[in-house]
Amino acid sequence: MIETGHNYKMIDSNGKQYAYEIVNYDPQNGTYGVADLQNGGRRYAQKNLRNFTVLKSLRKCSVPSKKATVNTSSSTTQLYIVQTGSGTYKIGCTDDLEARMRAGKTWCANMRQVTSRTIPKHKTQSWRRYESKVHKRVAKYRCANGGNEIFKLNMSDLKDAVKYMHNMRFD
Secondary structure: OOOOOOEEEEEOOOOOEEEEEEEEEEOOOOEEEEEEHHHOOOOEEEEOOOOOEEEEEOOOOOOOOHHHHOOOOOOOEEEEEEEEEOOEEEEEEEOOHHHHHHHHOOOOOOOEEEEEEEEOHHHHHHHHHHHHHHHHHOHHHEOOOOOOOEEEOOHHHHHHHHHHHHHOOOO
């Protein structure tokens, strides 16, 4: 079932792949308002999606980094915010941000890094604590089907989250 406010990877009848955010649904003519995520969500159109195959909801998919599970006291952990769609952002932690971005581009072609902050080496064992602080700050914007790390933020809320993350004390 296609839901408004969600991002989907789709294939048309010719085999071409698309990444769309579903903006609205027009029940009179059975079309969906979609933002093309492959073009940064800037191109908007009404589309009849009956001839499309929905591969997956992009918000539900998460590709973990192999290094993300290895967290030693000598590692460097990054707290990050990346844009995953038009107004949707993933807030998380990883030991290898470049690998996380490469993996993320397999399910969200236009994923882009908004900001990141290095957690000091002596505090990397507590990375969940710092990630959780940012998640709590924007909890009311959590996407229902996006797991714990996907949030629908307007520009003001995004700026607040970035400011909070960069002013956070690691104590």
